[in-house]
Amino acid sequence: MSIDPRTFRSALGCFATGIAVVTVCPEGEEPFGITVNSLASVSLEPPLVLFCLARSSRKYQAVVACREFAVTILAENQRDHSARFATSDAQHPWRDIAADITEAGTPVLAGGLAHLVCSREAVHDGGDHAIVVGRVRELDWRSEGLPLLYFRGRYARLEEGTQG
Numbered sequence: 001m002s003i004d005p006r007t008f009r010s011a012l013g014c015f016a017t018g019i020a021v022v023t024v025c026p027e028g029e030e031p032f033g034i035t036v037n038s039l040a041s042v043s044l045e046p047p048l049v050l051f052c053l054a055r056s057s058r059k060y061q062a063v064v065a066c067r068e069f070a071v072t073i074l075a076e077n078q079r080d081h082s083a084r085f086a087t088s089d090a091q092h093p094w095r096d097i098a099a100d101i102t103e104a105g106t107p108v109l110a111g112g113l114a115h116l117v118c119s120r121e122a123v124h125d126g127g128d129h130a131i132v133v134g135r136v137r138e139l140d141w142r143s144e145g146l147p148l149l150y151f152r153g154r155y156a157r158l159e160e161g162t163q164g
């Protein structure tokens with residue numbers, strides 16, 4: 001059975017996810033962010049996470065070469081952050097975006113539900129994507145607040161009061 005990408009995307013779109021922004025600061029260059037919904041936890045000990053990065057992304061080389069990246073898991077009121085970092089064409093990607101900066105210069109977006117600071121552990125082949133694995137060195141999260149969700153190719157909300 002040959003599966004075309006659109007069908008594949010539609011089927012996998014039934015798997016609701018959160019949305020995160022991966023931020024990177026290549027040495028001597030401006031930092032940038034990339035919106036992902038492919039974030040997954042991999043291992044507890046050691047603490048590893050992964051995200052999948054399209055090889056076609058203009059940011060591909062810079063991401064796979066980075067020694068450190070940060071992940072901010074977006075809150076439901078951060079839809080504009082998701083849109084801003086889903087394109088390399090934003091004129092002023094950091095305008096009005098509050099962020100803390102790690103020692104290595106990586107921005108960690110403020111206002112998310114959680115953030116992770118990771119060392120790049122490995123980059124594996126994943127077809128037209130690369131599977132980027134990071135070892136979590138620092139993290140923080142908050143127990144209040146709702147996530148920004150992605151479902152069937154659209155943003156979605158978790159209804160208040162529907163959590164466990």
Ligand SMILES: Cc1cc2nc3c(=O)[nH]c(=O)nc-3n(C[C@H](O)[C@H](O)[C@H](O)COP(=O)(O)O)c2cc1C
Pocket residue numbers: 019033034035036037038039051052053054056057058059060082083085086087088089150
């Ligand atoms: C909700 C959402 C989830 C996304 N998830 C991913 C992802 O997991 N991996 C990826 O490579 N691109 C993902 N993208 C697309 C990238 O954010 C976007 O294509 C990229 O930032 C554009 O970079 P480029 O202009 O350099 O190609 C996602 C976009 C959105 C809006």
